[in-house]
Amino acid sequence: HHGLGQAQSCGSCGTQCGGACGTVGYGGGMACPTCDPYRYASVEALYMRREGIDNFTVARDFALDDLDFEWAPRITVGMVPDCVNGIEVGFTGVLDWESDMSISAVDGLSTLLIEDPAQPGTLGTFGFNAADEADAQRQIYESRFWSVEMNRTMMAWDVAKLLIGGRYIDFEEDFNYSTVNGANTGLLRNNAANRMIGLQVGADIYNPMGRFSSSYVRARAGGFLNIAEASVLVRNDASILANGSEESTELSGMFEFGTGVRYQLGELMAVRGGFEAWYLTGVATSEEQISSATVTPTFGRALIADDDVFFIGLTFGAELKY
Missing domain, CATH: 2.40.128 (Lipocalin)
Incomplete structure (x- = not known):
């Protein structure tokens, strides 16, 4: 088919089909390449x-x-x-x-975690107290x-x-x-x-x-x-x-x-x-x-x-x- 329909169908293929559409017009023209x-x-x-x-x-x-x-x-x-x-x-x-x-240290290591005020002495292993720091x-x-x-x-x-x-x-x-x-x-x-x-x-x-x-x-x-x-x-x-x-x-x-x-x-x-x-x-x-x-x-x-x-x-x- 020719004419406007051909122009539209060519446009939908784009260059993905591996070819250009050729001359397109209301008159004759090349057929749109089939899409692979x-x-x-x-x-x-x-x-x-x-x-x-x-x-x-x-x-x-x-x-x-x-x-x-x-x-x-x-x-x-x-x-x-x-x-x-x-x-x-x-x-x-x-x-x-x-x-x-x-890290390991002779001087002892401490933590930024804070003990629960309701449970003092619970973070001893982490070095919460200065007197009992971690190794x-x-x-x-x-x-x-x-x-x-x-x-x-x-x-x-x-x-x-x-x-x-x-x-x-x-x-x-x-x-x-x-x-x-x-x-x-x-x-x-x-x-x-x-x-x-x-x-x-x-x-x-x-x-x-x-x-x-x-x-x-x-x-x-x-x-x-x-x-x-x-x-x-x-x-x-x-x-x-x-x-x-x-x-x-x-x-x-x-x-x-x-x-x-x-x-x-x-x-x-x-x-x-x-x-x-x-x-x-x-x-x-x-x-x-x-x-x-x-x-x-x-x-x-x-x-x-x-x-x-x-x-x-x-x-x-x-x-x-x-």
Whole structure:
């Protein structure tokens, strides 16, 4: 068929079909090339860091260092049966960060934890009293992130991919503070877990720079129902000072922004690299759960899930389109 209908059907194919439409008008013209369905897969190496742990401590004499950058993959596979509308699934993770500091001292170590006024003498192992300070102490902070997603995609020519879909994010933290005082030991242990399920929208936009190269912007924004849980245990030698857990359902958000350069290596293969920043909001962190320093029987029990966490890093990847 010819005419306006032809122009519209050509436009819907875009350059994804592997050809131009030719002359289009109300008169004759070349037939629109038939669209070949295609599939794609990309594997990226993420080199990311969870920000904000630097100098966190519940000990008087030493603090935690910032977490290191860690590697993890991001794998995406998708198919586009009609050159415009498609579906893709993706997995990110597992990113696992840890900061571990320990100290031993002849002069004795003390804690920033405060005894319950109703129970004096309960934090002796931690070095609460100047006359009875600890011999060795250790703090370990661990943070883990992974996610899985499934999206409907829409390809706009060769310059943009728009998507909407569902995503599950698992973000969990553990903090351990242990102390040795003579023959006695003490422990503070906290776990904060966030299991987030919700919807996200996103776009990948490409801007040609040269014959084979382009710059890109990658953006994602999601709203989630966060089933958050926190548990705490404080033990001073044989005495349990606090032990319990709390769970609640909160609203949370995840926002991602990335930018970089993509280079086409041939018909099927491309490589790319760039910078990424993520912002996770409305989550429970170990850092926030134990910010209250007085160790009462309800210490660490009130679930606080309104913390914000930043992640920054670099990405390197390759993609295949066939």
